[in-house]
Amino acid sequence: MGSLFMVSTAEAVKLRKVAKRYADIVAVDYVDLDVKYGEIFGLLGPNGSGKSTALKIILGLVKPDSGSVSVLGIKAEDDPISVKRQVGYVPESPRIYEFLTGLEYLDFVGDIYGLDASEKKARIEEYLEAMELEGREGDMISSYSQGMKQKIALISAFMHKPKLLLLDEPLSGLDPRSARIVKDLLRKLATQGVTTIMSTHILEIAQAMSDRIAIMYEGRLLALGTMKELSQKARLPESDLEDIFLKLTRTEDIREVVEALLK
Amino acid sequence: MNWRNVFRLISVEIKAGRLVRGQRLRRYRERKIFQYLLYGGACLLGLAIGIGAGSFYTGVSDPDLKVLFDEGALSLFLSIPTLVLIFSLVFTMMRQIQRMGVRASLQPPYWLPITWEEHTLASTLANLIGTPLAFLILLISAITTVSIYLEQIPLATITILALLASAFLASTTTEIFRILQVRLTGAVYKSTGKAAVWVRFLGSMLFLIVFYVVWFAFTSGTGSIALIEAVAGAQNAVWFLPYVWLGMSVAAFMSGLLAQTVVFSLASLLFVLVLFYVAVKLNARFGLYEPPAITISRGVYAPKVGFLGKLGFSSLEAAVIKKDFKAFTRRRELMYIFITPLVFILMPLMQYLGASGGYFSSGGSRFLFAWILLVPGSIMVFMLGLMIIGEEGESVWLFFSSPITARSLVKCKYAFVTIFSFVVMLFCGVVGILLARPSLDIVIALLIESILLIFALGAVSLGAGIKGADFTEVPRPRMVRPLTVLVYGLLCFVLALAIFSPLLLHAVTMRYIPISIYLPKIDLYVAVSISAVVALVVTFVFHKIALRNAEEFLTKAEI
Numbered sequence: 001m002g003s004l005f006m007v008s009t010a011e012a013v014k015l016r017k018v019a020k021r022y023a024d025i026v027a028v029d030y031v032d033l034d035v036k037y038g039e040i041f042g043l044l045g046p047n048g049s050g051k052s053t054a055l056k057i058i059l060g061l062v063k064p065d066s067g068s069v070s071v072l073g074i075k076a077e078d079d080p081i082s083v084k085r086q087v088g089y090v091p092e093s094p095r096i097y098e099f100l101t102g103l104e105y106l107d108f109v110g111d112i113y114g115l116d117a118s119e120k121k122a123r124i125e126e127y128l129e130a131m132e133l134e135g136r137e138g139d140m141i142s143s144y145s146q147g148m149k150q151k152i153a154l155i156s157a158f159m160h161k162p163k164l165l166l167l168d169e170p171l172s173g174l175d176p177r178s179a180r181i182v183k184d185l186l187r188k189l190a191t192q193g194v195t196t197i198m199s200t201h202i203l204e205i206a207q208a209m210s211d212r213i214a215i216m217y218e219g220r221l222l223a224l225g226t227m228k229e230l231s232q233k234a235r236l237p238e239s240d241l242e243d244i245f246l247k248l249t250r251t252e253d254i255r256e257v258v259e260a261l262l263k
Numbered sequence: 264m265n266w267r268n269v270f271r272l273i274s275v276e277i278k279a280g281r282l283v284r285g286q287r288l289r290r291y292r293e294r295k296i297f298q299y300l301l302y303g304g305a306c307l308l309g310l311a312i313g314i315g316a317g318s319f320y321t322g323v324s325d326p327d328l329k330v331l332f333d334e335g336a337l338s339l340f341l342s343i344p345t346l347v348l349i350f351s352l353v354f355t356m357m358r359q360i361q362r363m364g365v366r367a368s369l370q371p372p373y374w375l376p377i378t379w380e381e382h383t384l385a386s387t388l389a390n391l392i393g394t395p396l397a398f399l400i401l402l403i404s405a406i407t408t409v410s411i412y413l414e415q416i417p418l419a420t421i422t423i424l425a426l427l428a429s430a431f432l433a434s435t436t437t438e439i440f441r442i443l444q445v446r447l448t449g450a451v452y453k454s455t456g457k458a459a460v461w462v463r464f465l466g467s468m469l470f471l472i473v474f475y476v477v478w479f480a481f482t483s484g485t486g487s488i489a490l491i492e493a494v495a496g497a498q499n500a501v502w503f504l505p506y507v508w509l510g511m512s513v514a515a516f517m518s519g520l521l522a523q524t525v526v527f528s529l530a531s532l533l534f535v536l537v538l539f540y541v542a543v544k545l546n547a548r549f550g551l552y553e554p555p556a557i558t559i560s561r562g563v564y565a566p567k568v569g570f571l572g573k574l575g576f577s578s579l580e581a582a583v584i585k586k587d588f589k590a591f592t593r594r595r596e597l598m599y600i601f602i603t604p605l606v607f608i609l610m611p612l613m614q615y616l617g618a619s620g621g622y623f624s625s626g627g628s629r630f631l632f633a634w635i636l637l638v639p640g641s642i643m644v645f646m647l648g649l650m651i652i653g654e655e656g657e658s659v660w661l662f663f664s665s666p667i668t669a670r671s672l673v674k675c676k677y678a679f680v681t682i683f684s685f686v687v688m689l690f691c692g693v694v695g696i697l698l699a700r701p702s703l704d705i706v707i708a709l710l711i712e713s714i715l716l717i718f719a720l721g722a723v724s725l726g727a728g729i730k731g732a733d734f735t736e737v738p739r740p741r742m743v744r745p746l747t748v749l750v751y752g753l754l755c756f757v758l759a760l761a762i763f764s765p766l767l768l769h770a771v772t773m774r775y776i777p778i779s780i781y782l783p784k785i786d787l788y789v790a791v792s793i794s795a796v797v798a799l800v801v802t803f804v805f806h807k808i809a810l811r812n813a814e815e816f817l818t819k820a821e822i
Binding site: 059060061063080081082084085087089091094095096097099100101103104107108109110111112113114117118120121124125137138139140142143156 | 557558559560564565566577578579581582583585586589590593594656657658660661663664665666667668736817818819
């Protein structure tokens with residue numbers, strides 16, 4: 001769906017005709033996308049629809065086969081270091097150094113982003129307390145649960161105060177309290193002009209948090225807009241995002257599938 | 264026991280071991296022909312050895328020589344079960360050492376309907392797949408063929424059965440050792456608390472050192488024929504040890520003692536079953552054991568203003584160096600690298616001690632010192648350079664997503680690689696001085712030479728390590744592609760030779776190396792100066808290549 005792009009003067013992220021293939025698999029299929037400053041942008045789609053690849057393209061972790069990418073007004077390929085300095089990234093199931101303690105890892109990341117000692121100390125302590133990791137920060141990460149590792153990855157994305165957050169399934173494995181903290185934090189950061197692009201499978205979260213939502217399917221941008229715009233497009237007024245998502249991705253044959261499984 | 268389950272589990276383990284080849288594997292394709300090539304080759308080699316030995320035997324007309332050959336063959340048959348036991352024990356233990364860094368368990372998921380007996384049997388048999396199995400096939404093929412010429416087919420049959428049982432016995436012992444080791448180390452970490460990292464580090468080092476000392480003691484000096492004779496003689500003396508009963512049953516059969524053959528065979532079978540039962544019970548008891556969390560620090564967090572900053576490293580570079588240091592002292596699969604210098608000290612030393620009875624000639628002492636000072640540091644810098652990027656594993660996304668430049672990456676990684684190797688080189692130098700007591704001139708010249716080698720080989724291997732990095736972590740961190748190791752191993756060897764050649768020429772002209780070529784004498788320090796020029800050129804060129812590779816690595820990051 002190449003025609004789905006907005007014209008705006010304040011885009012934090014701008015993709016133009018971006019395409020990426022892996023051998024015979026089309027990961028991203030000529031996508032145009034604009035994300036505004038201070039926006040929380042939800043990226044939805046079934047497994048393998050190209051969400052994670054799109055996030056990696058924005059950060060420069062994956063080079064597109066064609067098209068252009070502009071991040072925070074910078075062409076990512078021209079000055080990748082400047083882009084990376086201003087972006088916080090959490091990959092899907094992040095692998096972090098398990099031989100370090102949580103504290104050592106955050107200290108390491110703080111140094112990577114050039115935080116000064118006092119600032120680093122203050123932020124690490126605040127986040128550890130907020131995420132209820134106090135008391136375990138001196139343990140090796142290898143002994144952490146998946147949720148604790150996710151918390152560490154999230155803290156490391158937030159602690160250098162980035163202008164753009166690229167979060168791939170950010171709430172995966174988090175306990176309800178920490179998930180709520182992250183959600184509130186993202187909303188607060190949005191009011192301060194921080195842009196968030198978040199890929200998720202949890203449609204309730206996307207619906208509750210996102211200013212706008214894009215639905216990807218087989219590498220294409222199937223639909224983009226606010227909840228209201230999406231429900232109009234799907235011709236499902238008053239429906240929730242789940243129904244809209246299933247209809248737009250033509251995967252609403254749930255009942256038949258369940259019945260077949262029960263045979 | 265469901266044998267289908269056992270075979271499926273073995274096949275999973277075999278595939279898991281092979282799966283890690285190839286960088287971006289999307290599908291697992293297996294070529295059966297390559298899978299069995301090793302075993303087919305071993306079988307053919309065994310056949311060739313058997314035919315060769317058999318033809319020699321039939322061609323011998325001297326009756327004394329024929330008797331000698333008969334005795335030798337029988338001595339080999341007699342000792343083979345125990346030799347196979349030792350070999351299999353060492354090899355399966357080595358495999359366990361290599362698996363120290365395995366991230367994903369190769370063991371089947373515990374929630375599947377698989378019994379502990381099936382699981383333990385599959386694990387025990389899978390331990391023997393690969394080199395041990397190829398070795399067994401080679402022996403079986405050779406023994407069978409030679410026995411036809413010697414007309415000893417019944418003896419060969421019983422030897423082969425004993426040989427197979429020995430391999431299984433060894434593998435079961437290793438399985439027991441593995442389970443106990445996991446349980447024991449977990450208990451030790453729990454009780455040592457904060458010091459657990461160092462306990463783990465020193466414990467692993469100690470284990471590796473003891474293992475290698477035993478290995479070198481076995482393999483150096485005596486020679487294989489002496490070893491066979493020693494084993495054949497020794498197993499009679501220690502007949503009460505169940506591990507030699509298989510060898511004893513072969514010995515009894517050879518002497519025509521049928522009752523003893525039956526007793527030792529049955530006793531061996533019983534021992535194998537008991538050992539397997541113990542392994543199953545231990546697996547059921549401790550197989551799911553999770554080692555406790557290791558706590559490194561407690562108390563108030565105070566960021567340190569680093570010493571590295573004073574040396575001119577940025578906070579980013581210093582952070583990477585510190586992180587790498589922690590990686591090499593805490594990650595089990597990387598701790599292995601610390602053993603390298605010790606192996607390269609132990610190896611020549613034990614050879615020398617074996618050959619010379621502890622006496623060093625002046626030439627020998629010079630050679631020993633040169634070896635100990637130059638080789639461990641050079642090997643260390645080569646290995647570190649190759650693996651320093653790949654050791655990031657799947658956590659490399661952090662490098663790709665963070666504001667690290669190619670220059671910074673090369674600077675901090677090169678610094679780590681060289682500093683680490685300098686420390687090793689100095690340690691080895693001190694050991695070398697104490698052992699070989701070389702002259703001051705030799706010490707200075709070789710010290711400069713080893714510094715030059717570390718700088719040059721560090722630049723070469725780092726460039727290669729960036730280019731050939733392999734971030735695969737499952738089932739074991741691979742770190743660098745095997746082809747890169749091979750190609751750059753050869754290149755480093757050639758470059759090291761080029762750097763060292765002026766000093767070699769000096770040694771030849773000074774008659775330290777007894778070669779009858781007349782050349783004008785080259786002064787030691789002139790030779791060192793020429794070496795320095797060669798090394799600096801190599802360092803400069805390959806540092807540039809490393810930088811270019813790092814730029815490409817960061818810009819073409821695809822994760």
